Amino acid sequence: MRKQIAAANWKMNLTIQQGEQLIDDILAIPHDIKDNQEVIFAVPAPYLAMAQQKLRNKENVFVAAQNVYSKKSGAYTGEISVDMLSSLAVQYVVIGHSERREYFNESNAFLAEKVNICLDNNIHPIFCCGEALAIREAGTQNEFVASQLKESLYHLSADQIRRIVIAYEPIWAIGTGKTASSAQAQEMHAFIRTSLTDQYGANTANSISILYGGSVKAANAAEIFSQPDVDGGLVGGASLNAEEFASIINALQ
Ligand code: PGA
Secondary structure (H helix, E strand, O other): OOOEEEEEEOOOOOOHHHHHHHHHHHHHOOOOOOOOEEEEEEOOHHHHHHHHHHHOOOOOEEEEEOOOOOOOOOOOOOOOOHHHHHHOOOOEEEEOOHHHHHHOOOOHHHHHHHHHHHHHOOOEEEEEEOOOHHHHHHOOHHHHHHHHHHHHOOOOOHHHHOOOEEEEOOHHHOOOOOOOOHHHHHHHHHHHHHHHHHHHOHHHHHHOOEEEEOOOOHHHHHHHHOOOOOOEEEEOHHHHOHHHHHHHHHOOO
């Protein structure tokens, strides 16, 4: 059975003290993380060690980096390597968030390199895909997402792609308060799963968790997560509030 995942994406928010407090507050609220469920905190790089320290004994709770560089080491001032993440025992990294694609010009080909170096070093990518509003309005969102998957992931073997989590995040729903309807989310998630099936077969496709991201909050999480091909969420704004995020964890199916 594939995993159901609630992933927090703090983005560039909070001080380390606020981050520590937020983790403490979430852990203090009764929440139930079942065997097939995971909770992931994607925290800013300077807080990875703190988060890892706080969460290392919590079952099914993991820390993620929000970014990693495509090279192993060297003269890349300011970048973070997979070895640095491994040395902190960080097991997940968000790859290809739309904000990185847009503001830092990360291309599908570059993201493929990042995916490769993660998999070569036993770090699981949480690979983000999703279309902008203009593409949705033109009705070409399926083709657009298919090309993101093809150009960044479909060179992988079945064994490799099984180690990836996919997050579908329509850009028009990120931080806008405008959530995709659960039917729109399901439609795209089913399309992604069919594409994975065509490429890798049903067994592999059915083992890959596909998260929805874009204005997920306590009030809509249960409805979105109830869709058959939605396996949890990647949550920005609402993950900065302990009550909200604890409710989202409890909404996992
Ligand atoms: P949001 O962000 O929940 O604030 O819309 C989601 C994301 O960008 O991962």
